[in-house]
Amino acid sequence: MATEPTKGPASYFPSIEKTYGKPIxxxxxxxxxxxPARHMxxxxxxxxEHGMGHGHANAIVAHVLAAPKG
Incomplete structure (x- = not known):
């Protein structure tokens, strides 16, 4: 059975790790x-502070903010 491709912000994670050399x-x-700073x-x-591109930064923030609190 083929796995579905990753969608949403997580689809950027491999590129982010490769580009910036640190794990997600x-x-x-x-x-x-x-x-509790705001998204933007x-x-x-x-x-x-870290030289990240807008799309990559937005993907990380969106993923963190969407995670269940607990």
């Missing part, structure tokens, strides 16, 4: 440390 968990933790503030932090 690293970037997610950076975002979590800044909560978190995107801006990844872009300005």
């Amino acid at each position: 968990a690293h970037w997610q933790e950076l975002v979590r440390q800044r909560l 503030e978190l995107v801006a932090m990844l872009k300005t």
